[in-house]
Amino acid sequence: MLDYTNYNRGSEWRKWDLHLHTPGTNKNDQFEGETLDEKWKLFIQTINTSPIEIAVVGITDYFSVSNYFKFKEYLLNGAITKKIELILPNIELRVLPVTGSSTPINLHCIFNSEIDKEIETRFLAKLKFTNGSSSYSATESELERLGRDHENNTGLDKISAYKKGVEQYVITMETLFDVFKNDKMLRDNTIIVVSNKSNDGASGIIKHEDFFINVNASQLDATRRSLYQASDAIFSSNENDRIYFLGKGVDDVSTVIRKCGTLKPCFHGCDAHSNDKVFQPDFNRFCWIKADPTFEGLKQTLYEPGDRVRIQSMQPDSKMDRFVISQLEFLDSGNLFGNQKIFLNENLNAIIGGKSSGKSLLLFSTAKSIDPDQVEKTSKRLNFDGYTFNSNFNFKVIWKNGDTDLLNDLKGAKEHKIIYIPQLYINYLVEKNNKKELNDLVQNILQQDPTFKKFYDQSTLLIRNITSQIDLLLNEYLAMRNNGKELVLKIKESGKSETIRNGIAKLESDISDGQKAAKLSSEDIIDYNKLLAEKNTNDSNLKKLYLEQNVANRLLEELISTRINLLGDSTQNDKIKLKGKLNKTLDDLIEIPDYMLKLKANIEIDYDKMIDNLRNEILKLRFDEKILIVEEKIKVNLRNLEPYFRKIEDQKELVKLTNKLEAEKKKLDDIVILENLYQKLLIEYAQMRSKITELLINRFSEYKRIVEKINDTKSNIGSDIELSCELIYKLEKFNFYEQVNKTTIGSEHLLNDFINGEYVKYDSIIDLFSKPLRFNNSMLSDNNEVNITMKVNVTFEDILKGLVKDNFEIEYSVKYQGDNLLHMSPGKKGTVLLILFLQMSSSEYPILIDQPEDNLDNRTIYDLLCKMIKDKKKDRQIIIVSHNANLVVATDAENIIVANQEGQESMLEQGKYRFEYVNGALEHSFKVTNDTIPLLFKQGIREHVCDILEGGNEAFKQREKKYSIK
Template sequence: MSKNYPKGSEWRIWDLHIHTPGTKKNDQFTGATLEEKWDNYVTSINDSDKEISVLGITDYFSIENYFKFKQLQTEGKITKQFDLVLPNIELRVLPVTGSATPINLHCIFNNEIDSEIETRFLAKLKFTNSNSSYSATKQELIRFGRDHSNNQTLDEETAYKKGVEQFVITLDSLDSIFKNDRKLRENTIIIASNKSTDGVTGIVKHQDFFINKNESQLDATRQSLYQFSDAIFSSNERDRNYFIGQSVDDEQTVIRKCGSLKPCFHGCDAHSNDKIFNPDDNRYCWIKADPTFDGLIQILYEPEERIKISDKNPILEFDKPYISNIKFKNNLNVFQDEDDLNFSHNEGIPLNQNLVTIIGGRGEGKSMLTDYVASSFIGQEHSKEGVFNKNGEVNLSYHKSNQSDDDIINFDLTEDKKAVEFIYINQGRLKTLVEKKDKQFQLANSIRKLAKLKEPEFDKELDQQILDSLQKFHELNRFFEAKDEEGNLINSIKYLESQEKAINDFISNITTSENKDKLEKYSENLRNRNNLNSKLKELNELEVSLNNSIEELNQKIRSVNGKASKISLIKLSTLKKQFDEIIAWKSELQKEIEKITVIISAVKEEFKDYKGDLTTLLNDIDKFQKNLSEIREKIASSKSKSEELTKLKKKIFFSDQEHISLIDKIKADYESQISELLKNWGEFKDVDSKEGLNLSQKAIMKNLLTDLEIEVKIDFDIEKFYGLIYHSIDGAKWRIKGNREAQKNAFEINDLDSFFNFLKNKYQDFYESDNIHSKTLKNIFFKESERKQYLKVFPILKYKGKDLNKISVGQKGTVYLKMMLATEAFSKPIIFDQPEDDLDNEFIMQNLITLFKELKQYRQVIIVTHNANLVVNADAEQVIVASNIDGELNYVSGSLENQLINSKICQILEGGEIAFEKRRRKYQQIQ
C-alpha cells in the first residue's frame, strides 16, 4: 500500500538513471574487487548531501543490481533515506545506426511488481543468433556470451557481460510482450534515449528532426520508436521544447508524429563514484508528484508542468506567500450557541503551495472550512448564515515567503480579525458582480476600475458653453417670433422697416405745401360746416318752438272759453311767412353743408392712412418724428440681434472647414473620451513598461491579459432616451405621448447618428412646436446631467474578439476573474468558493483550467469545487476531501496520484472518471 503524502504533489529530485557497481557496461566505479566497489559506492551514497527522493537503479537487461541495492537498504548499510527506489532496465533495440550502435530504451518498472520482472519480462525478451535463440535471463545471457565467444569455459561474470553486450531485440518483439501482458505494460514506463550516439536521434542527423517539417524526412523506424515510448531521456532544452509541443511543431503535430507529448527525464547516468547524484551542470530532474510509481505516471499526463530539469527547486522560482497549515486543536462547534456541527480535532491540514482543491458532497463542510477561515481576516466576506465560533481553537500558519521557513506567522483564530492579504471570492460573488442592474454599464465600470482607467467625463466648460449659447439662441428666437394681435412679427427687420417707410412716407406726404393748404382748408371747412350745422340746429329748434307756442296758446284759449267759444283759436297759417322763411334758410344751409362735406371727405380719403384727427395732424409731426426715431433704433437692435442669432445658429448647429459647431464638439468630446480610455488601456496592457514588476510578474499579467481587448463605445440607450422624451411631450396637444412607436416615428431617432442628425436639423422645429415642453426637450438633449442617463462612454471588454456583453453570465464571470487577478497584487493567495457556480462549464474547460494551471506557479490557489475538471484537468497538487459524519466535519488530503484520493474524486464528483480519462488522453494520439 502506497504511503500517503497529505500535502499532495511536491517538487522532489528524481534520479531515474543511476548505475551501480557490477553494471554490465562501462563500470568505472572504484575498487579492486566488486565487493570493494560496492563498499565505496555505499559510502558515496551515504555521504551525499543531495536530497534525492527517488532512484531508478539502472542496468542493461538486468535487475540484479536493483535487488542488491534494496538488500543493502534492508540491511541498514545504505542509511541515506530515499522515498522510493525503482528498477530501470536499459535495453538495446534494433535497428542500428550506421555506426552499428544500438538504440537504447529504458523500462522503469513499478517496484510493487519487481519480483515478477524476471519471469514476465526478461524471460520473454528474445534474441536469435546463429540459429540459436536466447532470452534475457541471467542464465540465458551467460549461455549466449559463451556461445558468441566460442568459449564455453568463460567464467559466469565475463560471459554474462559479453551476452549483455551483444544482446539486442527488435521493437516488434518488445511490443508483443507488452501487448500480451497488459498488467506489465500498466506498470512500466518506457523511456527512449535521445542521444546522438546510442539514442533515437542517432538514426539520422539530430537537427533534421527539429528543423525539417517534411514528413518524408522523418525516418519511419525512428517515428515508431518515439510512438512506442512514454518519455524521453534528454536534458537538452531543444528536445524538451520539441516533445512538449513548444518548438517548431505544434502540439498536434508532435502528437501525430510521436504518439503523444512526452516528458523529458534526466539522471546522473552514474557509471563512476564521482558522478553519483552529480548530473551535468547540477541540472537535476525535479518531479512534482508523490514519490510513488503512480506519481511517476502523472508526468505522462502533464509533461510540461510536472517535470523540470534545473539546478534548483522549481517552487523557488517565484516568491509567493501561502497558507501552510490549518489545525483544529480540539473539537470545535462551528457556530456559537449551536452544537450540531463540529470541526473535528486534527493534527493539521498541511496545504500545498500551488493548487489546492477542496471537494465533498453537499453539506460535507467544504465551503464551511474556507468561509470560517476567511471570516477571520480583515476585508473578507463570507456567505454562511450564523455567527462562527472563534475561540482560538483553530490555528492557521501563514508563510510570508516560500524562499525559507523562517518567516512564518501563526494565528489563533479569534473574534479579533487578523491582517493577512489574500483574495477570497465567496460563493456567488462573481455572478452578483456581473448581474447587477444596468449590468452592461455596471460591468464596464467595474472593468474600468480594475484596470484603473480614467472615468469618462464630459467637458464641463463645453457643457456650460452649450447651455449658455442655447439659452441666448432661444431668447433671440422668441424675440423675433413675437407677434401683435394681427399676427405681425413685430421685431422682424422686414416688419420694422415697413413701419419705418410708412411713417417716413407719411411725414413726407403731409409736409408738402399742397398738403398743408389742403389740411388748412380742411380745418376751415370743418369749422364752417360746424357753424352751418349749429345754425341749422337753431332753425330746427325755432321751428319746433313756434309750433309749440301756438299749441300752448290754443290750450289756454280753450281753458278760458270753457263751454263758450268766445275767443277764436290761433291758426298755424298766421305764422306761415315765418315758417316759409325758416324752411328756405334751412335748405340753403343744408346745401352748403353738403358741399363742404364733399370737400372734407375728399381730404379725409387722401389721408385715410392716418387714423387720428386731421385737424391736429400738422401739430403731431414731432410725435411722428419721434416714432420714426424709435423704429429706427428697433431696426438697428433687430439687425444686431439677427446677426447674433445667425452666429449663434452657426456656432451651435453648423460646421465648416474653419469652424466646429457645438453639436459636433459634443460628439468630438465623446470621441475624445474614447481616445483617452483607449490610451489608458494601452498603458495598462503595456506590461513591459511598468516599473516595479519583475519578469515573473510581467509574465503573469501578460498571460492573464492575453486575448483581452477593449472596445470603447458611445452607448446610446434608445429605451432610456424615449423614457425621458416622454416628459417633453404635451399630452393634451399631441396624442403620441404614450405611444413609443409613434414617438420613434416622429423623432426618427434610433441610433447615435440619427441622434446628432436630429440635433442639427430637427431640434429647432420640435423646440418651437406647441406640442412640446420646450425647456424639458432642451435639457434632455443638451444638459449633460440629463444626457448621461442615455448617452455614455464606456469600455466593453472583449475576449478573443467577442463582446463580453454578448456572452453568458458565466463567461463574463470568467473574464472578470482574469481581470481581477491581473490587477491584484501578484503574490496574494486566492481562495475561490465553487467557481463553477459563477462560470460556464465550457469556459472552465477551455479557459479557467488553463488559467489555474498557469496561476498556481505564482500564487497559492485554493478552490472549493464539485467540478471534476477543475480538480483533475487543472492538475491539482492537493485534494482535500471533506466529510460530515453525524455532524463531525473531517478533512483528509493527498494528491491525484494517491489511490484513496483518486477513488474519492470518482465517488464524489460527477464525471470524475471521465475527467481522469480526458486528462490521460489529453496529450496522446487517440487510436
C-alpha cells in the same frame, strides 16, 4: 487520526534520479575499488555523504535487475542511510536498428517496484535474441549461454560468459512489442523511455532537423517514429528536446502527437558509472518531478508532461514563503472538528465533498482568520452571517515563513493578504478597484490573443534588451568617467608634456655646456653623440628581436599544446601515453568505423604539417643569428665610446644631468601616452553618451508603438467592452526628481519643463541626459542652461541611473457599454469583472475561490477557467472549492482535500469527528474493504474524486488521453 498518506501536501517537487548505475554494472564500470565488495562499500559511502537530496532513484543496468535488488537490500538493512523514498528498477536495453554511429539504440524500461520480483520471469525471460539458429532470452543463464556460443568456448567462466553475452545481446522493437502485447498488466507497470542522444539514442538514426522539419526524411523516419510512438518519455536534458516534445517547437501539439504518439516528458539522470558522478548530472541539470514519490506519481508526468517534470538546477515554481499558506488547523476540544491539521500545497488545493460536508466552512475559516475585514465586507453584501461556533472553537492558519493567523484573534495585526471570492460573489471580485489592479487584469486579457502576445513579447523583449544595453553602457560610461579622473590626476602629478619638453631642452643645453667643459672638442662631441645614438638604436633593435622571438616561440608552443590536447602526445611511451579529446570521444564506440580512423589520421597529418611549417618559418627568420649580430654591434658601440667615457668619467654632474635627461625623456613618453589616452577617452565618452541617448529614444519609441498597437487593434475586446490606453511615467516613480533639492527650485526653473502634473515629460529627460553634464559640490550643470542643485549625498551615478530608469506604465481605461468601469453601478461592474476575473491579475498572495463554476456552462469552465487556474497556480497559491470534476482533474490540482460530515448518505460509516478531512495527490490511489475503517479512510484520493464529483471517472480518462492519439 488515522494515517492516510505519507505525503500530506499532495504533489510536490522533488529531485528524481532515474538513471543511476551501480558497481558491477554490465558496461563501463568505473566505480572506485579493487574488488566488487570494496566498490559497493565506497559507492554506499558516496551516497550516504552526498549533500544532494534525491527522493527517487532508478537503479539502472543492461538486461539485469540484480544490482537493483542489491541496492534494495542495502537500503532495507540500513547500510544506505540516506533517505530515499523509492527505488525503481530501470533495465537498459540495446535495440536495433543502429544509430548513425553504428551503435544500437538505448531504450529504458522503468518498472513499478511492486512487481520487481516478477521482472525476471515476465520480462527478461520473454525477450528474444536470435543468433544464427539459436535463440536466447535475457535471463542471466541465457546470457551466459550466448556468451559461450559467441566465443565458441563452452568452458568460459560464468562472469566472462555473462559479460560477453550482454555485449552481444540486442533486441528488435518487434520483440519488445510482443512482450507487452501479451502482458497488458506488465505494460501498465512499465514506463518506456528512449534516449535522445545522437550517439546511442533515437535521434542518432537520423538528424533531429530531418525528422522534425524535412518532409523528405529517409526511410529510417518510420523506424524512429515507431520508437517514439512505443515510448512514454525521453531521456534528455536538452531544453530544445523538451520544447519539441511538448509541441512548442518546430512542430505544434497535433503534429508531435501524430509523429510521436503522444506529447512526452523529458527525464534526466546522472548516468553515473563512477563515484564522482553519483547524483551529479552534467551542469546540475536535475530532474524535478512534481508528484508523490511512487510509480503512480511518475506516471502523472505522462499525462502532464509540461507541468509535472522540469530539468533544471533549482526547484521550479518556487514562491516567497510569506505568500504561501502552509497548514490549517482546527482547535476544538469537542468532537465537532477536534484538532485536525490540514497541510497545503504551494500551488493548487481543491476542496471537494458532498453537500454540507464542510467545504465552504473550511475556506471561510481560512479567509476570516487571515483577513476578517474583507470577509465581513463580502459576507455583508451577500447577506451571509457566517458560521456560528462554540466558544471553545478556534482556527489557525500557519504560513510557510512561520507567521500564524488565528480566527478568534480580532485584536492582533493581520499582516497577510488574500483575495477571497465566496460563492456567488463574482460581481464583487475587487473591493478596491484601483487603476493598478485594472491595468494588471487588462494586460492579462490582451495576452490571451496569440497574435498580440507574440507582438507584445517581442516588443517587451526588445525593451528589456535595450534597457540591459542602457544599464551596461551606463556602467561603462561611469567607468570611463572614473578612468578620466584618474588620468587627469596622473597627468597633474607628472606635469603636462609641454612643460616636460621645456625641461628637456634646458637639460640638453646644460649637457652641451658640460661636454664642452669636459675637454671634448666639437668634433668629439659630434662623434660621441653619433655613437651614443647608434648604441641606443641597437639597444632598441635588440629588445624588439627578443620580443618577436618570444612571440613566435609561444605561437609554436600553443599549436603543439592544442595538438596534444586534441590528439594526445605520441612522443610518450606506451605506459604513460596521454590520450587526446578525440581519442576519448572515440572510446565511446565499441568499434571505430574505418572512415573515422581515416578522418583522425588526416587530422593528425594536418596538425603535424602545420607545426612543421611554423617551426620552419621561425627558423627562416634566424632570430638567434640576428640577435648575435646586434649584440656584436652593441659591443663595438661600447668599445668606440670607451675613450669618450674616460674623458668625461670625472664629470659627475654631467653624468647626473645625462641620467636625468634620459629619465625626463621617458617621463615625456609616458605622459604623451596618458594625454593621448585622455583625448581618446573624451571622444569615446561623448560617443558613449550619444549611444545611450539613442537607446533611450528607441526604448521610448517602442513603448509608444505598443500603445499605438493596442489603441489601433484592441479598442473593442468583446462583450461590449472598449479599451484605450496611454503611456505614462509617474512623477512619484521618477528617481531623479526625488534626488533634487526642491528648495532651490523656483517657478521659472528648467526642471518645471520636465513635469506635467503627476507625470513626467520623458522626451525632456532624454534631452537632459544627452547634454555633457558635470557634477560638483551637489551641483549638476552643463556648458549652458542646466544648473540644478541636488540633495546632499547624491552621487553622479545616482543621478544618471535615475534619469535612465525604466518606470514606464501603460495605463488602461475600460468602458462597458459606454460607461467607465471605475464609475459603474455594482451590477454592471460585476459583468465586466466576471470577464476580467477569468484572466486574473498576477498578484503573489493566495487566492481563495468558492465554486467559481456557478452560472458558467461546462465548456466555459474547461476552456477558460481551467486554463487560467493551471497558469496562475504556478505564480500564486490557489485554494478552490468545487463540485466540478474538470476544475479538479483537468487543472491537475496538486492537493485534493476531501471533506465529510458524519451521516451523509455517501459516507455512513462513523468517523472520529463530525466533520473530517483527508488530503493527498490525485495519484494517491487505493481501496480497502475493512469494515472497521471509516469510509473516508477506505480509499485513495482518486477514488474519492470519482465518487464525489460528477463525471470524475470521465475527467481522469480525458486527462490521460488529451495529449495522445485518440
